[in-house]
Amino acid sequence: MRPRALIVDDEAPAREELRYLLEEVGQVQVVGEATNGEEALLLLRSLDYDLVLLDVRMPGGSGLDVAAALQEHPHRPKVIFTTAYPDHAVEAFDLSAADYLVKPFDADRLRRALDRALTGGAERAEAGERAPEARAGVSEVEPLVRIPVQKDGRTVLVDGASIVYAAADRGYTSLKLADERLLVSFSLNELERRLRGHFFRTHRAYLVNLDHVREMVPDFRGALVLVMNDRQRSRVEVSRRHARELRRRFGM
Structure with a gap:
């Protein structure tokens, strides 16, 4: 079963484009969409998602607010920010974002972000990736x-x-x-x-x-x-x- 993804963006064309790219890449199944931060948190409380693709600037709570709230989530999904604004990257990575995509981006860039979010942590754990010893x-x-x-x-x-x-x-x-x-x-x-x-x-x-x-x-x-x-x-x-x-x- 493919990982479950939630798209969060207040603009319908942006959600449609992202869904199209995700279907083209084929690594996740989109099982939910939200138009603002409040809707996103409501969906995240009702279903365990593996991945959230978050816009930054939205009504009803920014994507950064959503990511901050997820820090205490019992089943914390991976977060990829998808935004037209490059100036929030530092804040995003402080919230443990897997990646930060600045629109417009293509399927290859999205695929790399998904690889990092969905397999990077597991690969590092399996390989025991730590700073080289002593x-x-x-x-x-x-x-x-x-x-x-x-x-x-x-x-x-x-x-x-x-x-x-x-x-x-x-x-x-x-x-x-x-x-x-x-x-x-x-x-x-x-x-x-x-x-x-x-x-x-x-x-x-x-x-x-x-x-x-x-x-x-x-x-x-x-x-x-x-x-x-x-x-x-x-x-x-x-x-x-x-x-x-x-x-x-x-x-x-």
Whole structure:
């Protein structure tokens, strides 16, 4: 039996288009539609759905309000946001959304979102996906999260494991990946809360993924400089205040 899906959107053409795409993809069966947040919660109380496809801006409670209410639902369905507004992605992922689709999107993009929502969690559990164990003395931690980034009019989900380091500079925060740098709307403090585990605050301006440290170079002041394993072999400062704890994390 295919997973049961609920479509929530206040515009009839949008519901029809989404139902058409879901039928084309064929991974779920649509067994309900709601035109606003109030109707959606009423349906969700009367039937256990596996997936909810939520618009954001609607009368009778926004999609974000519905997703927040689902946090306490005994049979919490997966949530995919389908919206014309890209500016709520951060709030959506804070509510554990499986994906955030900005209209218009096609069947292939919807299929990827459904794969992530319906099989991603099971695959991760089966594979035991966690941050890599105790490399250089770093203990096992919780899985890393994905960070939503606006890029070329799209919301791109950046896997925490691919982030080499994050840096704050002149009012901006950037994510340094292996061969590119992306600006994000999060402060460094917010990223530190989201990127737990192998990430370490080396300095007030840097948050480093310890899995990407290539070398540790001491300086004459008792501080450290980290050489990272990105293409540019970036160098990241470690303040004296944090150097001792970092050495401990690496078992030194």
